[in-house]
Amino acid sequence: MVSSSSFEASSTGGDTGLIVHAHDIHKSFGSLEVLKGVSLDVVRGEVVVLIGPSGSGKTTFLRCINHFEKPDSGAVHVNGHLIGSKLDRTGQRTEASARDVATQRAEIGFVFQHFNLFPNRTALENVMLGPIKVQKLSKEQARTLAMEQLEKVGLGNKADRYPAQLSGGQKQRVAIARSLAMNPALMLFDEPTSALDPEVIGEVLMVIRDLANEGMTMVIVSHEIGFAREVADRVAMFDDGQIVEIGTPQQLFDTPSQARTKSFLSKVL
Amino acid sequence: MLISTLQFDTSFFWHELFGPSNAFLGGLWRTVYISVIAQVLAVVIGLVVALARRSTLRIIRGVAGAYVWVLRGTPLLVQLVIVYDGLAATDIYRFQDVTVLGVTILASVQAAILTLALNESAYMSEIIRAGLAAVDVGQNEAALSVGMTPTQAMRYVVVPQAMRFVIPPLGNDFNAMMKSTSVLSVIGVPELFLITQEISSSTFHTFEIFMDAALYYLALTTIWAFIQTWLEARVDRSWGIERAQRSWWASIRERFQDPKTLGIGRRA
Ligand SMILES: Nc1ncnc2c1ncn2[C@@H]1O[C@H](COP(=O)(O)OP(=O)(O)OP(=O)(O)O)[C@@H](O)[C@H]1O
Ligand SMILES: [Mg+2]
Numbered sequence: 001m002v003s004s005s006s007f008e009a010s011s012t013g014g015d016t017g018l019i020v021h022a023h024d025i026h027k028s029f030g031s032l033e034v035l036k037g038v039s040l041d042v043v044r045g046e047v048v049v050l051i052g053p054s055g056s057g058k059t060t061f062l063r064c065i066n067h068f069e070k071p072d073s074g075a076v077h078v079n080g081h082l083i084g085s086k087l088d089r090t091g092q093r094t095e096a097s098a099r100d101v102a103t104q105r106a107e108i109g110f111v112f113q114h115f116n117l118f119p120n121r122t123a124l125e126n127v128m129l130g131p132i133k134v135q136k137l138s139k140e141q142a143r144t145l146a147m148e149q150l151e152k153v154g155l156g157n158k159a160d161r162y163p164a165q166l167s168g169g170q171k172q173r174v175a176i177a178r179s180l181a182m183n184p185a186l187m188l189f190d191e192p193t194s195a196l197d198p199e200v201i202g203e204v205l206m207v208i209r210d211l212a213n214e215g216m217t218m219v220i221v222s223h224e225i226g227f228a229r230e231v232a233d234r235v236a237m238f239d240d241g242q243i244v245e246i247g248t249p250q251q252l253f254d255t256p257s258q259a260r261t262k263s264f265l266s267k268v269l
Numbered sequence: 270m271l272i273s274t275l276q277f278d279t280s281f282f283w284h285e286l287f288g289p290s291n292a293f294l295g296g297l298w299r300t301v302y303i304s305v306i307a308q309v310l311a312v313v314i315g316l317v318v319a320l321a322r323r324s325t326l327r328i329i330r331g332v333a334g335a336y337v338w339v340l341r342g343t344p345l346l347v348q349l350v351i352v353y354d355g356l357a358a359t360d361i362y363r364f365q366d367v368t369v370l371g372v373t374i375l376a377s378v379q380a381a382i383l384t385l386a387l388n389e390s391a392y393m394s395e396i397i398r399a400g401l402a403a404v405d406v407g408q409n410e411a412a413l414s415v416g417m418t419p420t421q422a423m424r425y426v427v428v429p430q431a432m433r434f435v436i437p438p439l440g441n442d443f444n445a446m447m448k449s450t451s452v453l454s455v456i457g458v459p460e461l462f463l464i465t466q467e468i469s470s471s472t473f474h475t476f477e478i479f480m481d482a483a484l485y486y487l488a489l490t491t492i493w494a495f496i497q498t499w500l501e502a503r504v505d506r507s508w509g510i511e512r513a514q515r516s517w518w519a520s521i522r523e524r525f526q527d528p529k530t531l532g533i534g535r536r537a
Binding site: 114 | 407414420
């Protein structure tokens with residue numbers, strides 16, 4: 001693909017500032033076409049919130065960004081790397097090996113709706129595992145790094161707790177710390193607060209807000225409109241496998257141009 | 270005494286129970302170590318087979334499936350005779366006594382360990398497969414999301430968690446394994462059953478000596494039930510899960526009486 005390879009060339013030469021460059025992503029599950037040509041660029045430090053009705057393809061798009069799903073066509077670049085692909089010695093594009101994909105994923109944090117903490121490891125061990133196994137840090141280095149991350153999400157005093165001994169909000173903060181420990185260039189969040197009790201949603205949003213203020217690049221699927229208005233640089237409205245409208249929170253929430261956006265907002269607001 | 274009218278030689282019974290002959294102890298010891306080694310090998314082979322059954326390559330899945338089908342679909346007794354006598358009779362392989370570090374391992378014992386391990390590995394692979402399937406897919410994805418390769422995710426995240434689901438049925442299988450060592454007598458392994466038979470035919474105290482043997486088997490399976498209960502509690506603790514305090518006695522009784530956890534009828 002001409003456009004994506006020129007992007008690759010320019011990004012290796014200098015910093016284009018593009019962290020995500022997704023172009024014309026198509027994805028079907030069997031006969032169900034879930035993504036019908038989605039394109040999205042996210043610049044460094046930008047926060048993009050994805051909204052849209054259930055089944056519109058938000059999760060699937062997020063999963064295409066870190067190659068949990070392989071797009072049927074289209075290309076995703078993250079931080080200059082064409083995801084799921086690599087250049088071989090002769091300069092030909094070939095499919096990336098499992099190890100190459102793993103290396104690409106290491107710089108993309110992913111926060112799940114249901115946390116997916118490792119239940120047989122303490123909070124600290126959850127955060128340490130990636131740095132030890134992937135970055136090959138020593139146990140001591142990993143421990144120091146993990147403690148820093150836990151303190152950052154306000155859970156330094158819960159380091160030795162097991163997931164079963166933490167509240168939902170605390171679990172999600174540990175999960176965020178686990179991603180941050182890999183020093184990612186990009187963080188993806190799939191409805192990080194929708195499995196939480198209302199009283200603990202705030203503590204998780206606070207952590208994400210802090211990340212936004214520090215300049216972390218993030219793509220967040222969320223139905224928290226108030227939160228989106230506050231942290232998002234842009235909001236993208238998904239419907240039926242496409243981005244039907246994208247703009248600043250003010251544009252999208254206050255003066256939506258698409259009927260589908262209006263009707264969706266009237267339901268969630 | 271009533272018992273003497275039944276011609277039960279009480280003193281012989283107690284004597285062999287509390288001061289068993291060296292032959293009897295040797296048989297008991299062989300039963301224990303053959304079971305333990307075969308079970309350990311079965312877990313290792315079973316893990317490989319379970320992973321093979323999840324392979325993306327159809328041929329590997331097929332071979333692993335056939336392995337399980339054959340080993341579970343034929344009697345252990347038949348497998349034993351094929352491995353020990355059948356292979357020798359056709360000059361394919363003849364087991365020989367070997368001496369390692371001054372310890373002699375009988376040919377029949379080698380064949381017994383190998384066959385028990387292979388047979389049990391088929392059952393273990395199914396248990397491990399169910400254990401792997403019981404681990405939420407989100408665990409694998411979480412591991413991948415921090416940059417682990419699929420192999421690392423399997424090794425450091427999925428397999429350790431599967432063990433929690435594997436230990437209870439594994440324990441029941443091991444209970445069955447210790448009892449099924451008695452069939453090893455057909456290839457002449459001098460384990461508890463064969464030794465008991467020999468003592469029986471040389472002393473004619475059949476009832477007494479087999480009652481002693483039964484009590485020793487019962488002791489083995491009961492000790493194992495304690496170990497299993499301890500192991501399960503330990504794994505739960507390493508997940509930060511505290512079990513409701515139940516008496517040891519209650520948990521052992523449950524282990525032998527709850528139909529779900531009984532290992533009977535599996536191995537004929
Ligand atoms: N692995 C899969 N196999 C088959 N169908 C799938 C798979 N993953 C998603 N789908 C289907 O694709 C469609 C889009 O799903 P997706 O999860 O991306 O939507 P979403 O916008 O995240 O919705 P929600 O708000 O409910 O999370 C749905 O109809 C879903 O059932
Ligand atoms: Mg979703």
